[in-house]
Amino acid sequence: MSEIEGWADFVETELPEFIRAYFDRSFGNAYEPYSTDQLETYRQKLNSHSSAASRRNAEFGDKYSTALKYYKGFLESKLFKGKVKISRMANECASSAQAKGDKVTRNRKSQIEDPLCPSEDSYGKSYTEGTLQQVSITRHERNAKLRQACLKHYGAVCQICGMDFEKTYGHIGAGFIEVHHIVPISDQDGEHDVNPIIDMIPLCSNCHSMIHRGANGSVLTPDQLRELIEANKSNG
Structure with a gap:
């Protein structure tokens, strides 16, 4: 079984049981239209390393938090027609x-x-699903050292709205932030040089989502997103 198939199987079989056991007893099956914000909240709780859930996650080499990341990414991707x-x-x-x-x-x-x-x-009709399909994808490898260098320079604070997860959520938010490639890595043709200070920027989850909602699927620049925020403040 390939790595991708292995993760898909884990998300479909193991992850729902883990979520029901530690976070939400009413959680159903994978790939239903769940709030991706809620999935991100589960990830943050696992990263706190202070609960039974985070300890179990650590015992399995952070496999559950990684699966949540992949699961959330899939629900937000073009592959999932939510x-x-x-x-x-x-x-x-x-x-x-x-x-x-x-x-x-x-x-x-x-x-x-x-x-x-x-x-x-x-209502009342029955349908079928679950047809097996083999999927082959090409993904861009990410370098964790770039993220570390970016955060060492900027700190774990959103560079657009100023969101600091630790100040807002306490210890469970310590060190939590997303890192955005100003030029999307998916637009690059294979391996390329990246400057973690010039080409990357820490963003909160909200700003990171919004910066990818430019016209016709384009990615906004940080300045453009700041202008939108300011414009809507004045409209309010």
Whole structure:
């Protein structure tokens, strides 16, 4: 079994039981539309190293916290067609049709159906799922030393909004922050040089998510995101 298949199997079988045992008894199966913010909260608790859950995680070489990271990343990726993304796609289709002068039908049966929010006539029906598919991907290797060098220079504080997890959440937030590549690593053609001070920046989870929501899938610059924050402060 490949490494990817191994992690997928772990997320589907072991991780839900771990979450139900330590965090949320009502947690269902993997790949349901859970809040990725909640998954990030679980990761932060595991990183605190002060609970039964974090001790179990440490015993297994941080496998549960790593699985949570992969799980959250998958739910936020283009591979996962969650409710929000389907709704957004429907709105984009409608806007595109209106821009072209096409008639956008309001007929209920002709609208794009959200499988996570089914129509009334779909209740009571049975469906099938679980078809096995083999997936091959190419990923960009990340260098942990770059993250360390970036945080050594800037500290674990968001460089856009000033969020400091330790000040907000106490000891469980100590050292927690995400690091953003100003030029996305996915846009690079293989191995390349990276300056951890010029090319990287620590961001909180919110700012990191928002900086990737530029027009047409583009990535905003830090200055552009700061301008949006300031503009909305004045509008408030």
